[in-house]
Amino acid sequence: MFPEVKGINEECGLFAIWGHSEAAQLTYYGLHSLQHRGQEGAGIVTSDGEELHVHKNTGLLTEAFQAGDLDRLPGRQALGHVRYATAGNGGYENVQPLHFKSEDGSLAMAHNGNLVNYQELKSELERSGSIFQTTTDTEILAHLMKRHRSDELRNQLKGALPQLIGAYSFAVMTEEELIVSLDPHGLRPLSLGQLGDAYVVASETCAFDLIGAEYVRDVEPGEMIVFNCDGMFSERFTEARERALCSMEYVYLARPDSNLEQINVHTARKQLGKQLAREADVDADVVTGVPDSSISAAIGFAEQTNIPYELGLIKNRYVGRTFIQPSQALREQGVKMKLSAVRGVVEGKRVVMVDDSIVRGTTSQRIVKLLKDAGAKEVHVRISAPPIIRPCFYGIDTSTTDELIAANYTIEEMREKMGADSLRFLSIDGLKTGIGRDASQPNCGQCLGCYTGEYPTAIPNGEKELVGLGKR
Structure with a gap:
């Protein structure tokens, strides 16, 4: 686990x-x-x-x-x-x-x-x-x-x-x-x-x-x-x-209908999905995205590969924000309450599950299980961003390096633990290409700190201080 x-x-x-x-x-x-x-x-x-x-x-x-x-x-x-x-x-x-x-x-x-x-x-x-x-x-x-x-x-x-x-x-x-x-x-x-x-x-x-x-x-x-x-x-x-506009704004944080520096977020996410397909294509029957932030990337992946896009996962929008999960069994039930796999879409199919990030791995692990419990023949996980290997010091609540899965496991180890048939991430160059913020153009650089460990500012207190930074 x-x-x-x-x-x-x-x-x-x-x-x-x-x-x-x-x-x-x-x-x-x-x-x-x-x-x-x-x-x-x-x-x-x-x-x-x-x-x-x-x-x-x-x-x-x-x-x-x-x-x-x-x-x-x-x-x-x-x-x-x-x-x-x-x-x-x-x-x-x-x-x-x-x-x-x-x-x-x-x-x-x-x-x-x-x-x-x-x-x-x-x-x-x-x-x-x-x-x-x-x-x-x-x-x-x-x-x-x-x-x-x-x-x-x-x-x-x-x-x-x-x-x-x-x-x-x-x-x-x-x-x-x-x-x-x-x-x-x-x-x-x-x-x-x-x-x-x-x-x-x-x-x-x-x-x-x-x-x-x-x-x-x-x-x-x-x-x-x-x-x-x-x-x-x-x-x-x-x-x-x-310039170092946060890459995660395009990948995950911003709403799809927003424009950041005149780049539409939905369009950028579709391009990330297409670039991911170029780098990590797979033989499959259906593509689905993890709601909501990964839908655009999943559509782009499907368009690039000509694999049909389907709503293989449905989000329940009426689950409370603070669902009590006192045991492992109830934690897994909580995932089922928030997301449902559509059996009629995934049963007997080779499924590409597109997501925007893996921080801890637990959610991805449970979604793979949901899809397989619904009858998916294979589940291939594709992430429309590079692995998160370092913390964010600028306002996103990612944890310390010790708790970031991609910083401590190989991709093959992560794949095995989550029960996926394959696992691939987008490359750093693919991220830059997909978003379209070419650093050679004025005002177009972006922060890649959580993917590379290279931050645009000094970090006075270092990573050790981050342990207490998230919710002081």
């Missing part, structure tokens, strides 16, 4: 709007589009020009907001966030946007990403007198800003942001101003849109589609965009460095 460890969990998602009479309602809809990026908490802060109004709670968006809550969020400016706890525990105090009050006024901030020098900065700040109210790395920015002597928000940010190392897209809002920023490597996606005279910013463009906003452009690495009563303008807080 594979060891039981955590798998991949989503990022956080942020959404902001400046200058619209229905700011809170539109932010709610925008966050609904980003719900896949975080299910542990949701919040919205609005500004009426004189005061910030806050509502946030734990759980899904529909759990955090009840009837009438949006009516108590007046103003034409809003900042919203859905959270997955990549740094900091769950709990109300860590739900974003974080809200701070001082004699100078109020401040709200939201963050997607992970700061790898969080512990170092926190220790330094505490030694000089700071008292932290949360256990999330997002709060670091507020303390660094407060130590800057300028009264202007943009100058405080320009003094604080260069001290951060890691992945971050930040949105900071006061009663009179909103500023969004992206880390110098552009590790996280962040896009700018427009809805009439209002400006909109979101982690993914799918949020624009829901509210009818028009995509304008992506926020650039090292850029700050300022929104206030004078309009919108851009300035840099640091020079951009080698």
Whole structure:
């Protein structure tokens, strides 16, 4: 058996709007589009020009907001966030946007990403007198800003942001101003849109589609965009460095209908599937994808090989997020509750099961068993990305190297343990080709750290520190 460890969990998602009479309602809809990026908490802060109004709670968006809550969020400016706890525990105090009050006024901030020098900065700040109210790395920015002597928000940010190392897209809002920023490597996606005279910013463009906003452009690495009563303008807080947009955004994290740097996610995943078929073809009768993120790659694999694509696996969308699994037998039953194999499709067939990643191996093992229990003659596992051999330090909850299956087993050993008839992964070059982010073109590099162990930033605390980083 594979060891039981955590798998991949989503990022956080942020959404902001400046200058619209229905700011809170539109932010709610925008966050609904980003719900896949975080299910542990949701919040919205609005500004009426004189005061910030806050509502946030734990759980899904529909759990955090009840009837009438949006009516108590007046103003034409809003900042919203859905959270997955990549740094900091769950709990109300860590739900974003974080809200701070001082004699100078109020401040709200939201963050997607992970700061790898969080512990170092926190220790330094505490030694000089700071008292932290949360256990999330997002709060670091507020303390660094407060130590800057300028009264202007943009100058405080320009003094604080260069001290951060890691992945971050930040949105900071006061009663009179909103500023969004992206880390110098552009590790996280962040896009700018427009809805009439209002400006909109979101982690993914799918949020624009829901509210009818028009995509304008992506926020650039090292850029700050300022929104206030004078309009919108851009300035840099640091020079951009080698671009390193997270590859997992294309492979797994982002919604298929989003465009990241003008590359459609569904199209990229189809191309990954086609490239996988070129590298790892197999004689089979049917291709199926593991719902939901692998469907596009499975379709691409089927198109390239001319093997029919079928819905061999069905996802039950009404299973609770926290199904209790106190025993091995019930854990396996839990997989059956979430996924069902379609006997009429797979029985007696040689099946290609396409998935986007293997982190621990337990889920793949159980899906192979599901298919074989449903009568599949053979199950050939094809992964539309390279093996994950190193942890992510930038906001994806992959575990330490010791717990990553591909870092500790050969592909043949993994195949044998999961009971598959064959197992193949996409190559690094195949990943680059499939996504289409040719690093020779401007602004097109991508982070491959979890596949190669080569990270775009320094990792101050090293991998040892990651043991406590996932959900502090």
